[in-house]
Amino acid sequence: MATNIELAHASASATLAPRRSFAEVAARFVRTKPLGAAGAVIILGMLFLAVFAQMLAPYDPYVGDYGLQFARPSAEHWFGTDEFGRDVLSRIMYGARIALFVGFFASFIGCTIGALLGVVSAYWGGRVDLLLERLMDILLAFPQLILALAIASILGPSVQNVVIAISIPVIPRAARVVRASVLSIREFVYVESARALGVGHARVALRHILPNTTAPYIIMLTAQLGAAILAEAALSYLGLGAAEPTPSWGLMLSGSAPSYAEKAPWIALFPGIAISLGVFGFNLFGDSLRDALDPKLRKG
């Protein structure tokens, strides 16, 4: 009898992982996922550039110097200047703001609306589920970039409209992922016990089910962040994103940059590197975060 109690106690304490501080969790993440940490460093670097662009940028990104068109990369202009004599480095720094703003808000809005719809459709089930899922099916029938293109064409080009255009195709994907996990969470005993205690449906859904979907939600968010930055660059490139003087990475690649590609390759080269690096950072971080957060993939 005594051994039984001890055993029960041992297994109970084994399942309860000790609460770790943020620093400990971060140190563990760096140790076990060096690639993910590298991604985090890239993201933090981008964030730093975006926040302090005003102080860090050596020149005004909007004002050109017509005496210095197509200047080669040099000590004064590290990444050279474009066809209006604007400093490419400064424009990339300010461009990080647009990329992060659009990337973060588009994936945040898309994933949040999608997650709420997923919880609603999985928790209530029945006709609500059927109706919402068929709606999501309709949205999923469009390739992501094509749907964003169509929405952007209706709304017209501006930064806010790009956020809306990119976030809508994210909604059905987030809804599917969250719905799948809510379907299993709904059957857990604590949900039943909460219902038995007389807790209302809305409270069960918001307080007991929603917090348990944070892992897939955060994974979706980081995965879509990189995709959203890429989509923003594609839309700006096609002339549906930010309008001309705005220093958006996609916009810097388009316009006259391709026609000057032989004469002044740095105009297109450096924004291209910035886009690739940013998306690469978010993908590395998102992948490692998924491994770290998903208990099924966690080793040891």
Added chain:
Amino acid sequence: MLPVITLVGTEFAFLIGGLVVTETVFTLNGVGRFVVDAVAHRDYPVVQALIFLIAFGFVVVNLLVDLTYAWFDPRIRYR
């Protein structure tokens, strides 16, 4: 084998999305550039028709992907 076939469907969508950009970059006269030009000229009927066509193609490809599961794995039966 089956996950690879599944990827064909998703990759198809991704590549059509990429087509829009690639055809603009290399000035190829394809559906992708047609969409972009129609959008640029605010030609809504053309945009609508092309988006519908692309979505239709995407759905058909995914239907074929679903059907080929049974061909590659005889244990799968559709009732």
